[in-house]
Amino acid sequence: DAGITQSPRHKVTETGTPVTLRCHQTENHRYMYWYRQDPGHGLRLIHYSYGVKDTDKGEVSDGYSVSRSKTEDFLLTLESATSSQTSVYFCAIGTGGSTDTQYFGPGTRLTVL
């Protein structure tokens, strides 16, 4: 299995509070991704990074920001959490080549009350 860890694994928070989720990899892959998984929607891309300090938006980026100051860490921040952001969040990594394959972390279950 790819060396990907996510923290925390579970979090309950209240509406309006800031939340930061962390993804850490030991594979030295260039690309890192954040997805959210909701019933009936599969996985949807929030943001991704193609190098240190290089990030771009995905399909559902509103209300989320990301940062990548080191190759191994990719942070997802909800500046002011809302109940619609209750979801399971997955981090993925990839080499980013023409035949890139993404490998997923174990996920973080976030509940916003």
Add this chain to the structure above:
Amino acid sequence: AQSVTQPDIHITVSEGASLELRCNYSYGATPYLFWYVQSPGQGLQLLLKYFSGDTLVQGIKGFEAEFKRSQSSFNLRKPSVHWSDAAEYFCAVAPTGGGNKLTFGTGTQLKVEL
């Protein structure tokens, strides 16, 4: 924009029976195609992938998938299902030449009856 359809939300099969999970995609060219499996409370594990070449792709755990360009399909198959195969299965596509933007189907939940 690319899209993926998994027509079956739930499928139930008996242990030892064969399995086929359907995946149809919409894309202007031949995309890159993937199947992932997710066990309860776990992340996604890659089963197999197709980039080019032989249209019958072998994966892990005895799974295979066949790319059919004429039908825009990439169906997943297994000849004999084991109880441990019960999980949710996701098909995903990426544009040719770059896998950065994976688009996932909504998943098929597989139940295996003993």
